[in-house]
Amino acid sequence: MPNKQKIKGAEALLLSLIAEGTDTIFGYPGGQVIPIYDHLYSHTDQLHHILTRHEQGAVHAAQGYARATGKVGVCLATSGPGATNLVTGIADAMLDSTPIICITGQVPSSLLGTDAFQEADTISMTMPISKWNFQVTKASEIPGAIAKAYYIAQTGRPGPVVIDIAKNAQVEEFDFSYKPCIYLRSYTPKPILDETQIVQAVQMINASQKPLLLIGQGVKLSGAETQLIEFAEAAGVPMAATLMGISAVPNEHPLFIGNLGMHGNIAANQMTQQSDLILAVGMRFSDRVTGDVKNYAPQAKIIQIDIDRAELGKNIAVDLAIHADAAEALKALKKGIQYHDRAAWLHTADACNQQELRDVIQPSTDPNGTYISMYDVVSTLAEVEKSDAVIVTDVGQNQMFSARYSRFKHTRSFITSGGLGTMGFGLPAAMGAKLGVPDKEVVAILGDGGFQMTMQELGTIMQNQIGLKMIVVNNTYLGMVRQWQQLFFHKRYSFTELENPDFTTIAGAYGIANRRVERLADLRSGIEELAAAPGAFFLEVDVPPEENVFPMVPAGASLSNTICKE
């Protein structure tokens, strides 16, 4: 383990990050982190620092990096406004179980609580939105705090950790040695699988006529993709994904029936309502998945597997709650499972898919071949990229079209702000994802609203030559809110219309290759140009102002009351 005599806290911090295998950090300098940046200057061979254009960009990039790689994402910001600018990303990472470590500077400990320049109570502010946080006031605390931060961020149900480091701790000298954390007596990240529950679950599944597997992000976080597919195939059980579960299973898998939730597929939602046994793995029955909980899956017994005991039965009463790691539980379940040919049950999906094709998908494309639907954009991209790309979305209609029509072969290929629904997430998260998986094609699909919340990150893309592909679908509206205003507020489009700049001129000003597509006839060549571009490429696609995402389960309605058109 690394040792070094008489070094400053700031250097100890960097050596600790390196000892944990971190090679990329996203950050923004400021008064209370200058000592850290000073040492960073001489460690750039081991730590690749990406200077973002805003701290929010740094934290979302760390999230994107973590989501694409499965490793811990690290970001660095100064005290006060630097720390408060991280808050949205920390809350986002908390809801979406993303392992990140946010390091913030803090005023010297002698000034704590005095309203010193750029002092903010970072620990109190981030307490309810972090898995753990800690304030360092002595250099000697740094290695221990960082070791705990890595351990806590990535074990159990992952989440964000905030380490707030007072300036005096950054400049004090001490004898450094690093030891990773592998145990905390008050923290049990890995539950012990209860075999009797597995036996009970196997009996329930074997006896079921219409079972349905619900896949959440927990499957990816656990690395349980293979175990999941092996189990589903062994049992002959169809699978559906939550928004966060998308890409855990390839779209083309014969047992995969689509996405759940408010804008999910008709098959997944209707089969939930018809199922006699729901087996939920690493998902939390969010209100966006269940709709009206009283009428959710009325015929089903529910088995829920989750590593976080607090999620078991939190939103939906379950018949069997299994507190376990997803991979371990699925492996154990496979042992006793009997294969049942459930052809009739699986064919239920076909009828739903035909209905969706007829009522929703086919009408999306302009019969006159002029205007471009967001459906055309996403489905053409999926074809051109051959389902190989990592898709990162913003929030709103662009996100729902991306979720519905993207196609995936590989896990961790769909990155989106699920729980918090953070507009502005897409561009910086995609940047972080591309830096995490540089050999993969990464495409950000953004709306004109969300893009403008964090579009200054084009500067980061320029400076670091990040080969990110960006598509802005521009409908000159905050489209999802406009859709709700149209459907539920008598078309009173209150402050959802945007007067936009020429986006390609902006991309051009950053030296990023770009193109604007306005007609359907040009769409494919535009996307092909984007896919073929050797570096960053920005594609603006003009889409109709009043396009809606369907099908839709209105908020609070039962899944049985899906609407397919206006």
Added chain:
Amino acid sequence: MVKEYIVIAFTENQIGVLNRITALYLRRKINIESLKVSESSIRGISMFVISAFTTEEVIDKLVQQLRNIIEVIQVEYYSNDELITQEIALYKITSKIFRESGTVDMIIREWGARIIEMNPSFVVVEKTGAREEIENLRTELEERHLLTEFTRSGSVVLHREPFADKLADKL
């Protein structure tokens, strides 16, 4: 049904744990009726006793979330009758009481209280007991217009079942 639930939590004695715990009550807008934090029978481990009115469904979910706090070692919730509960109260009584012959004796004997300070302007009486008894004495003194100040501790509790053993297993 809304009733009083007492949460007993054992945690590492570390800064910020109290805030993390109370923040979870705050998030669900549950008012804490009483809160006591002190070192438990095991050194370095704090014991929290938190009483609040809510429903069993909510307290059950809240306790699950309390367990997710990294420094929390063990949490359970109880209704009042499952615990041996005592509180301590101090009553500052005006010196008028000396003009009511026998009242001082009445307080000490009938209520099992004791005098801990006496001077020409007031008397301070201490009483230990269940919250109800403590409140009854308060009412009585108020009705006689004798009470000038009053303070009550949070609950000090022990479980009827062996409890520390269960905790020791975890350490």
